[in-house]
Amino acid sequence: MTREEVIQILDEVVAKNPNFERKGKTMPYTSANGHMFSQVNKAGELGIRLSKTDTEDFDANYGANPFLSYGATMREYVLIPQNLLQDKDLIGTWLQKGYEHVMSLPPK
Structure with a gap:
């Protein structure tokens, strides 16, 4: 999957949730409360910031590999993972969990 396709997937997921706003022209990301909670890196990979508990759940279901930027x-x-990128509803669920995590942090 190309970087542009991953960005398009992020854009489609973000458009479905009023809590999210896609930011960044060259390095697309989402943020709330002063904290970034998703990003598409130069390699065209999508990373989502999760709480420790959600990371453990994600790892148990899909394997939580580190995200590099x-x-x-x-x-x-x-x-x-690449095999989850086509499941936009699933990505939306995890992105919402990332949003909830950063909203629980002190604002920056």
Whole structure:
């Protein structure tokens, strides 16, 4: 799947939820409460920031591989596997969990 296709998937998922707004021209991301909770990296991979509990749930169901951006491992992020990218409803569910996680953090 190309980077542009992953960005299009993120855009479609974001458009369905009024809590989300896609930001960033070259590095698409979502943020709330001053905290980023999803990003498409240069490699065309989607990462979602989750709470520890949600990361454990994600790992149990899909395997939680680290998400890298600019060569650094993004703490609290899981890499969305390629085989899940077509399931926009599932991505929307996990993106909502990411949103709820950052909304529970102190605002920046």
